[in-house]
Amino acid sequence: MPAPSKAATWSCRLRERRRLTAGTFELRLTRPPGFSYQAGQRIALRTEATERDYTLVSAPADENLAVLVRLIPAGRVTPFLDQAPIGSELLFSGPNGYFCLRPDARPVVMVASGTGIAPFAAMVRAGARPFVLLHGVRTADELYYRAELQPAAKHYVPCLSAKALLPGGAFSGYVTAYLQTRLDPQPCDFYLSGRMEMIRDAMEIIDARFPDARVYTEAFF
Ligand SMILES: Cc1cc2nc3c(=O)[nH]c(=O)nc-3n(C[C@H](O)[C@H](O)[C@H](O)COP(=O)(O)OP(=O)(O)OC[C@H]3O[C@@H](n4cnc5c(N)ncnc54)[C@H](O)[C@@H]3O)c2cc1C
Structure with a gap:
């Protein structure tokens, strides 16, 4: 299990949960003032026990943040994300990662x-x-x-x-x-x-x- 990261912690609110399939949903989160990121980066969403990485599906210029989550029924974090009430506060750290498009002439x-x-x-x-x-x-x-x-x-x-x-x-x-x-x-x-x-x-x-x-x-x- 990854230890909680030491990066800055941000606070957001869960605005919406949109079901895409029986086992997958998109969470729309308020964007904390001052939080910026590049397309392809991820955040680490925290629960009391631990944290997990989720890649942002929202564009860097969007008003809200969004993540796509696959529910792992026996998992430690996704059942919590599946059930957290709309309006509840979520903490995360980030942005993390370097999986961003590198400008290049190649296909x-x-x-x-x-x-x-x-x-x-x-x-x-x-x-x-x-x-x-x-x-x-x-x-x-x-x-x-x-x-x-x-x-x-x-x-x-x-x-x-x-x-x-x-x-x-x-x-x-x-x-x-x-x-x-x-x-x-x-x-x-x-x-x-x-x-x-x-x-x-x-x-x-x-x-x-x-x-x-x-x-x-x-x-x-
Ligand atoms: C760089 C990075 C980016 C990620 N981005 C996303 C994302 O955008 N969306 C997303 O849904 N997840 C993403 N993940 C996976 C996410 O961080 C969690 O591992 C996942 O949501 C399971 O968390 P959990 O605590 O519910 O399950 P856990 O308690 O961690 O796992 C329980 C069991 O399920 C298995 N398992 C874990 N993840 C999956 C899975 N996806 N499918 C099948 N079995 C699994 C584990 O091996 C373990 O045996 C990303 C992970 C990394 C490292």
């Missing part, structure tokens, strides 16, 4: 699994263009922010792992299978976010198929 390929889409939602809301985005989820209802991300992307590819009816343009399989079989090898900047296992597998494929690629990663668990 940008963003690869997310599940809630790992969060930093990319913030980057796109902050104006990032052009980019290819692969989003790996089980079923189409988990394609968070699709309506915003798809029109902004040069190429947006939902990668669905469950055997189900595929929405138009979706790929049947993991993001790693798409990287292995569909994406043309070229020197790209890859940004990988989400499950550690996906990041590890994707890095192996990138090493083998994309010479001279640069890879930036943000592992959630």
Whole structure:
């Protein structure tokens, strides 16, 4: 378990909880005066017992802060975030992290699994263009922010792992299978976010198929 960080502590209020799926919700938080951040950075939300990292999905210029949370029913923090009353005070530290877009002429390929889409939602809301985005989820209802991300992307590819009816343009399989079989090898900047296992597998494929690629990663668990 991470020890509570020594960075500045900020106070905010929970303004809204929006259910995206049965197990995922977005929290909208008031923005403390003076708090600034870059798209792709995260905050550490505190409870009495501990703290956990959540990547901001709001754009740096937005009036409120927002985070996308997957409920882990046996977890220590997400059940609290799932139930905290609207209006309650939350403490957090941050902003933390360096998973931000680096200006470069190379094509940008963003690869997310599940809630790992969060930093990319913030980057796109902050104006990032052009980019290819692969989003790996089980079923189409988990394609968070699709309506915003798809029109902004040069190429947006939902990668669905469950055997189900595929929405138009979706790929049947993991993001790693798409990287292995569909994406043309070229020197790209890859940004990988989400499950550690996906990041590890994707890095192996990138090493083998994309010479001279640069890879930036943000592992959630
Ligand atoms: C850099 C970084 C950014 C992150 N950003 C986000 C974010 O934007 N949104 C978000 O929802 N989470 C994010 N996380 C994960 C988050 O910090 C917590 O780990 C997660 O919410 C679980 O917290 P918990 O206290 O409820 O569960 P815990 O008590 O920590 O975990 C209980 C069990 O669930 C497992 N577990 C933990 N997380 C997951 C998961 N996501 N899926 C499946 N099993 C899991 C653990 O291995 C453990 O066995 C991020 C983590 C990191 C390191």
